[in-house]
Amino acid sequence: xxxxxxxxxERIRVRVRDTGQASRLAVSRLDALxxxxxxAAAYLAGYLWSTDRLSVRAGLGGSVTVVDExxxxxxxxxxxxxxEPVALVDLWVVRLLxxxxxxxxxxxxxxLVGLNLALAYLALVQPRSCGLGAGAGAAASVPAxxxxxxxxxxxxVIALGVQVSGTLLTVLPWLLPLxxxxxxxxxxxxxxxxxxxxxxxxx
Amino acid sequence: xxxxxxxxxxxxxAVTTASLAGCVGDTDAIGPYEPDGESGGAxxxxxxxxxxxxxxxxxxxxIADDQLPVSYSLETLRxxxxxxxxxQDGIPSIDDxxxxxxxxxxxxxxxxxxxxGVVREGEARVYPQSILVHHEIVNDEIGGxxxxxxxxxxxxxxxxxxxxxxxxxxxGNLVNSNLVMYDREDESMWPQMLGTAIEGPLEAASLREFxxxxxxxxxxxAAYPESTVLTEDTGYVRDYDDDPYGMYNPSSGYYREDSxxxxxxxxxxxxxxxxxxxxxxxxxxxxxxxxxxTLADERLLEIDHGDATLLAVHDRSIDVGHLYRNPDGETFExxxxxxxxxxxxxxxxxxxxxxxVYVYDAMWFAWTGFYPDSAHFG
Numbered sequence: 001x002x003x004x005x006x007x008x009x010e011r012i013r014v015r016v017r018d019t020g021q022a023s024r025l026a027v028s029r030l031d032a033l034x035x036x037x038x039x040a041a042a043y044l045a046g047y048l049w050s051t052d053r054l055s056v057r058a059g060l061g062g063s064v065t066v067v068d069e070x071x072x073x074x075x076x077x078x079x080x081x082x083x084e085p086v087a088l089v090d091l092w093v094v095r096l097l098x099x100x101x102x103x104x105x106x107x108x109x110x111x112l113v114g115l116n117l118a119l120a121y122l123a124l125v126q127p128r129s130c131g132l133g134a135g136a137g138a139a140a141s142v143p144a145x146x147x148x149x150x151x152x153x154x155x156x157v158i159a160l161g162v163q164v165s166g167t168l169l170t171v172l173p174w175l176l177p178l179x180x181x182x183x184x185x186x187x188x189x190x191x192x193x194x195x196x197x198x199x200x201x202x203x
Numbered sequence: 204x205x206x207x208x209x210x211x212x213x214x215x216x217a218v219t220t221a222s223l224a225g226c227v228g229d230t231d232a233i234g235p236y237e238p239d240g241e242s243g244g245a246x247x248x249x250x251x252x253x254x255x256x257x258x259x260x261x262x263x264x265x266i267a268d269d270q271l272p273v274s275y276s277l278e279t280l281r282x283x284x285x286x287x288x289x290x291q292d293g294i295p296s297i298d299d300x301x302x303x304x305x306x307x308x309x310x311x312x313x314x315x316x317x318x319x320g321v322v323r324e325g326e327a328r329v330y331p332q333s334i335l336v337h338h339e340i341v342n343d344e345i346g347g348x349x350x351x352x353x354x355x356x357x358x359x360x361x362x363x364x365x366x367x368x369x370x371x372x373x374x375g376n377l378v379n380s381n382l383v384m385y386d387r388e389d390e391s392m393w394p395q396m397l398g399t400a401i402e403g404p405l406e407a408a409s410l411r412e413f414x415x416x417x418x419x420x421x422x423x424x425a426a427y428p429e430s431t432v433l434t435e436d437t438g439y440v441r442d443y444d445d446d447p448y449g450m451y452n453p454s455s456g457y458y459r460e461d462s463x464x465x466x467x468x469x470x471x472x473x474x475x476x477x478x479x480x481x482x483x484x485x486x487x488x489x490x491x492x493x494x495x496x497t498l499a500d501e502r503l504l505e506i507d508h509g510d511a512t513l514l515a516v517h518d519r520s521i522d523v524g525h526l527y528r529n530p531d532g533e534t535f536e537x538x539x540x541x542x543x544x545x546x547x548x549x550x551x552x553x554x555x556x557x558x559x560v561y562v563y564d565a566m567w568f569a570w571t572g573f574y575p576d577s578a579h580f581g
Contacts, residue, residue: 078295
């Protein structure tokens with residue numbers, strides 16, 4: 001038998017293809033889809049809460065306030081990757097500042113986190129004969145958790161009351177893009193670990 | 204931000220902090236303030252620059268006849284400017300403020316909620332801290348004069364500036380934790396506490412200031428019931444019930460007296476806790492600060508400062524301090540919250556027959572950072 005050594009571009013192409021297949025598997029299985037959906041929803045809520053777009057308190061009543069010219073307001077930046085809210089929605093115990101672009105950014109990251117953990121879940125529930133242990137799933141979840149903390153780093157700095165140096169100030173704006181890159185990296189990593197042939201099951 | 208969110212984020216961040224150890228300037232700063240006797244890095248050096256006369260002649264912005272003192276060179280200050288994490292106007296100023304009479308406010312505020320009051324040209328205005336913390340600058344008109352009422356939550360400073368139709372905005376930058384404003388005429392950069400441009404066509408020029416009084420809702424509305432109050436109709440939607448830095452009522456989060464500033468001050472002086480409120484003044488004899496609580500306790504302080512004799516008076520009705528030059532050493536006493544001179548004539552604490560010295564409240568770390576050679580009366 002002749003061993004075939006793949007070139008780097010080929011290996012990347014194969015890995016991306018495997019990740020695509022694993023992602024399709026994740027959304028085609030009800031259990032994995034449930035993991036992805038629940039995690040993404042929880043993450044999005046956490047993202048909006050930690051960035052002061054969502055709060056929970058008593059006695060709010062029900063009302064909707066929309067700014068004048070919401071389309072123009074929606075594209076005004078308030079932070080590195082934060083934009084003006086265009087509406088304030090009070091739903092008795094929930095107050096939501098609706099910034100369409102913030103929701104889009106949060107939903108994108110939440111989707112990536114959900115998919116990551118769904119793949120990690122698949123890797124965990126697959127039989128050990130596939131060569132996977134619990135460590136693979138845990139390793140895959142680390143970038144997801146990291147991204148969860150970096151998304152709101154400036155808020156955390158205020159909450160913690162630490163003095164920050166110029167270095168950290170330089171780094172802060174890059175933490176969210178870094179989190180997204182890490183999530184994509186971990187998606188490709190764990191996507192390659194999922195056995196898409198044996199992973200299918202009737203749900 | 205509600206305390207629950209703050210606590211949870213702080214707990215969650217504790218883990219992250221370890222990984223940021225190389226980036227965080229002073230990890231020991233987490234939690235309550237502990238004096239360490241260290242000073243910040245900037246070297247004080249009296250500003251010697253003077254403003255460009257042509258630029259001063261051409262600008263519509265009212266420029267003060269005399270430069271305000273600045274304890275650092277403009278180059279040093281420009282080098283200390285940091286990105287506050289928001290773009291220019293990312294914290295939007297209020298440019299079309301809407302007001303309502305005190306009587307229409309209802310139960311929107313609690314008695315002890317902080318407000319900033321202005322009395323000018325016979326008109327009294329009140330600006331709730333809960334709104335200004337989200338906007339920092341109100342481009343307003345009071346008594347027919349256009350003015351900017353400004354507030355920096357990180358240094359606890361509320362100050363007024365004349366503007367003659369030119370709007371001011373939030374640059375997104377900070378120096379010594381203080382708001383750096385920019386003017387929308389030619390974009391000179393004005394740190395609020397200095398009132399002096401450090402960059403741009405008007406660099407080294409100083410603005411004309413007027414007092415903005417830090418008070419409470421109950422005190423202000425009792426003293427000035429005819430006031431009009433800034434409403435939440437700001438043109439933006441914000442959660443005005445939520446202060447992202449903490450709470451003043453009661454004091455917590457960033458505003459806690461013994462908590463550290465987020466950004467390293469220009470200079471550090473541990474004689475007082477970092478966020479303790481002082482009354483700062485910049486008379487020609489040199490900057491000085493007066494401990495707010497001490498003044499509130501003593502009510503009347505005679506201060507020898509350089510060659511000058513000054514008189515500090517606490518106005519209990521709105522819990523603010525006033526400072527006067529008292530060159531002849533006139534004797535005053537407080538009777539029934541009124542100043543009484545040797546002839547038996549009485550005056551409101553804010554209307555003494557003496558030349559007033561402009562003062563504003565500030566957090567201790569911010570004052571001593573900008574004015575490290577300041578005399579302190581505490």
